[in-house]
Amino acid sequence: MVERITLMQQYAVNEQRRRGRTDRQIEKIVGLPHGILSRRFIVVDDRDPLPRRGPSASPRTLHRYTLF
Incomplete structure (x- = not known):
């Protein structure tokens, strides 16, 4: 499992x-x-996403992942 x-x-x-x-x-x-920085890990964007406006607004929030 990859740590976050x-x-x-x-x-x-x-x-x-x-x-x-x-x-x-x-x-x-x-x-x-202990040891998380010596293995692969994912950075999770924990900031609040900007609300979408208009007809394409969705109640779901998407998180951005970066793999190091």
Whole structure:
């Protein structure tokens, strides 16, 4: 199974990597499970989607996934 992290967690991971932290340190700081950054994971866009307007409006919300 591929693990999922939120978009805000990915931003925090990128910031910590810029500071020169190791993956294990980042996992502790951001609160991720042990070893998740050494495996494949999906970034889930957790922001509220913009509401659609007009006749094509749908009650379903779509999430964008990015595979790293």
